[in-house]
Amino acid sequence: MSKDFDKYKAVVIGGSAGSFALVLKVLSNLDKQFSIPIIICMHRLKHVRSGLVESLRMKSKLPIIEPADKQKIEAGNVYLAPSNYHMFVEFDGTISLSIEELNNQSRPSIDYTLSSASVAFRDRCIGIILTGANKDGAKGLKDIADKKGFTIVQDPLTAEVDTMPKSALRLMTPDLILSPDGIIDFLNKLV
Amino acid sequence: MVDEKTGVVFSRYGLSFFRRRLSFVLDKLLVKKKQQFVELLDDPQFVDRFCYNMSVPVAELFRDPAYWRLMKKIIPQRYSDKINVWFPDISSGEELYGLLIILSQLGLLDKAAINVQHSSQAGLDAIASGIVTPKMDEINRSNFERTQMTGSFDDYFAKSDFDCKINADLMRNVTFEKKWFLNDVSETKYDLIFFRNNSLLFGKELQDDVFAFLHTRLNANGLLSIGIKDSLPASAKTLYALLNADEQVYMKN
Structure with a gap:
C-alpha cells in the first residue's frame, strides 16, 4: 500500500447532518503516521x-x-x-x-471544495461523502471520479441521514461504498 | 481587455476566483458567447453591471458580531473628535450600515466623515439605497442581537412588504464615489479603513500591492480591519502592528 500512499496528494471529505461524530471517529482512529x-x-x-x-x-x-x-x-x-x-x-x-x-x-x-480539489489534484485525490441532509457534495464527488480520482460513499444504511450519500450514488458510481469502520480501515491501509 | 474596459485589474485577481466568478456573472447577465462578451465590453451600462456583480455583493449585517463588539469598544477609546473612515472597495451596504448604527449609538455619527467607493454606479446606488434584502432579515436581526446593541433592529430599519431599509438620516455624513480604489490618486488619509474579506478575491501579488497602498492612506496610528480569515501578506507584516488577532484589526506602524 505504500505505493498508494505516495500517489495521493489529499483526502477530501464532505459531510453534513450527523457527520461531526463520524469525522471525530475517523480522526481519532487514524494512524498518527497518516501524512x-x-x-x-x-x-x-x-x-x-x-x-x-x-x-x-x-x-x-x-x-x-x-x-x-x-x-x-x-x-x-x-x-x-x-x-x-x-x-x-x-x-x-x-x-x-x-x-x-x-x-x-x-x-x-462541499461541492465547491471537492470540485476544486478534483481540478487541483486530478487522479491523485481521494473523495469521501458522508452522512448528510442535502445533495451538496454529490456533484463534487462526481468531478473527482471524472478526473480518475478515488471515490468513496458512506453506505447509506449506516448514515444518520442518508440524503447526501444517496444523492451521490444517484449521480455516480463510487469506487467503494463503505461503513464508517470500513472508511477508517481503508485510510489506515494507505499508511 | 477586461482590465482596460473596466478599469479594474481583474488579471491580478485570484485565477480560480476570476474564472469561477466570470462564469457566474456571465451566466447571470445572460452572456452566452465569448464574442458577445467582447462586444458588450464597449457598452458602459454592461461594464457597470459586470463590475457590480464581480465585486461579490453578498453580505449580512454585523457579520462576525465579535468583531463589531470589539469596534464598539475601540472606536470611542481612540476617537472623540473627527473620524475619517474609508470603505475603499465595499461590495454591499451592510458593513457601512453596521458602522453607522454603532457610531449613532456612540454619539459619534456627526464626528465621522465616511467615504465609500465602488467600481460601479450600480454598486454605489445599491449601497446608497440603504436597502438590505428581506431574505437576510432573520440573520441580520440575530447578528444585531449578538453584537449586543442597545435598542432594537427596528429602531434603525423601516420594513415594508417589499424591502427593509436603513433610516436615511444615518447616511448624512457618507459620500459616495464611483472609483476602483487602486485608481484613487488622492492623498486623503483615514483613521479607519474597512477592508474585510475584500482581499480574498485577489492574487498574492495584488494583495502585496494593496496592503502597501492602504498603509499609505492611513493616518498615524490609523486602523485597518480585514476579514477574520484574510491573510496579511508577509510583505505587509512590518507595515502594520496587530491590535487584535481574533478579529484581525491592525494599526499602522
Whole structure:
C-alpha cells in the first residue's frame, strides 16, 4: 500500500447532518503516521466560530487547522472549512476562501471544495461523502471520479441521514461504498 | 481587455476566483458567447453591471458580531473628535450600515466623515439605497442581537412588504464615489479603513500591492480591519502592528 500512499496528494471529505461524530471517529482512529493532507468540508452552524475545531482537536491524532486564505496545504495536517466561508483548493497547493453566494443553500459548500480539489489534484485525490441532509457534495464527488480520482460513499444504511450519500450514488458510481469502520480501515491501509 | 474596459485589474485577481466568478456573472447577465462578451465590453451600462456583480455583493449585517463588539469598544477609546473612515472597495451596504448604527449609538455619527467607493454606479446606488434584502432579515436581526446593541433592529430599519431599509438620516455624513480604489490618486488619509474579506478575491501579488497602498492612506496610528480569515501578506507584516488577532484589526506602524 505504500505505493498508494505516495500517489495521493489529499483526502477530501464532505459531510453534513450527523457527520461531526463520524469525522471525530475517523480522526481519532487514524494512524498518527497518516501524512496525506485531509481536507474536510462540513456544513456547520453559520455563527458559531469556535467549538468545532476544539472538539476535533481533543480526539484527533493529527493537527486540526481552520485555514486562513492562501494557507499552504502541508502533509500530516487536517484542514477544516471555516464557518460561513467557502473553501477551495488551488493549483499551487494552497487553500483559498470566499464569501460568495450560498451553493446548495450552504456556505461552506462541499461541492465547491471537492470540485476544486478534483481540478487541483486530478487522479491523485481521494473523495469521501458522508452522512448528510442535502445533495451538496454529490456533484463534487462526481468531478473527482471524472478526473480518475478515488471515490468513496458512506453506505447509506449506516448514515444518520442518508440524503447526501444517496444523492451521490444517484449521480455516480463510487469506487467503494463503505461503513464508517470500513472508511477508517481503508485510510489506515494507505499508511 | 477586461482590465482596460473596466478599469479594474481583474488579471491580478485570484485565477480560480476570476474564472469561477466570470462564469457566474456571465451566466447571470445572460452572456452566452465569448464574442458577445467582447462586444458588450464597449457598452458602459454592461461594464457597470459586470463590475457590480464581480465585486461579490453578498453580505449580512454585523457579520462576525465579535468583531463589531470589539469596534464598539475601540472606536470611542481612540476617537472623540473627527473620524475619517474609508470603505475603499465595499461590495454591499451592510458593513457601512453596521458602522453607522454603532457610531449613532456612540454619539459619534456627526464626528465621522465616511467615504465609500465602488467600481460601479450600480454598486454605489445599491449601497446608497440603504436597502438590505428581506431574505437576510432573520440573520441580520440575530447578528444585531449578538453584537449586543442597545435598542432594537427596528429602531434603525423601516420594513415594508417589499424591502427593509436603513433610516436615511444615518447616511448624512457618507459620500459616495464611483472609483476602483487602486485608481484613487488622492492623498486623503483615514483613521479607519474597512477592508474585510475584500482581499480574498485577489492574487498574492495584488494583495502585496494593496496592503502597501492602504498603509499609505492611513493616518498615524490609523486602523485597518480585514476579514477574520484574510491573510496579511508577509510583505505587509512590518507595515502594520496587530491590535487584535481574533478579529484581525491592525494599526499602522
